[in-house]
Amino acid sequence: MKITLFFIAIIYSTMTLANSGSILATELSKEAFILKSIDYGTNIGLFKTTKGIVLVDPMPGSKNLDTLNNAVKDLYGEPVKFILNTHEHSDHSGGNAYFVEKGGILLDDAGNFTEIHGLLAKSHTVEDKVFFHKKSNSIFAGDIYDTSWHPTFYAGGLSGFNNTIEAILKLGNEESIIVPGHGKPTSKAELRLFRENTSDWVSRVKKLKNDGMTAIEIKNDAQIKIILERFNVEKRTDFIPDNAFVRFIERTLSVIEKGV
């Protein structure tokens, strides 16, 4: 069975001399939205809690921060009070300073909120955080999960990745919405498929490495191309550029060599 996710989306636009941009706001429940700039890929979480407004991964592209701030005020009539990041990479934390300057408080974890359950993991980076917002039944997975790109399990290796996906699957229920760091939100069924594809990818790279192939040679393997295409959830024609494809193989090889 395929669950089709349907959400209501609103677009906020501002055009001033200093700033121009559009933020797409997708409602998950009365207390939660996914915010995203039209021209920047990061999925930003917005939660209304009893302690105040929480923003997860505030980076819509630096020129869109004013628009993001306005969208939050428009949606909830309150400014951002707390900031959380799924990991420290700048495309997820680059807006922290902007909101801190406006009075927001940057938090290390979601421990203070009854509405949010946090999970600590090691997969995409050595310190990944997953945020489960209970009322909207949505799980913000950061770059552990990406529906617009290939997987990037470089810090945790395949075992760190598998442990993390297992922990995410234990949150919520079968109807939970899985919000990736980038790309469209999906379901647990699709997350399981992503895990399966990642495992197939690593196995195939391992086999070809043992056959004595280089990264460039692996790239030309018919099977590896088919596996890579399985990550192309959005069916884009320009999915992974050639140099990024080779880099993904090289990074997978180094993970395999580290034995994790």
Ligand SMILES: [Zn+2]
């Ligand atoms: Zn990212």
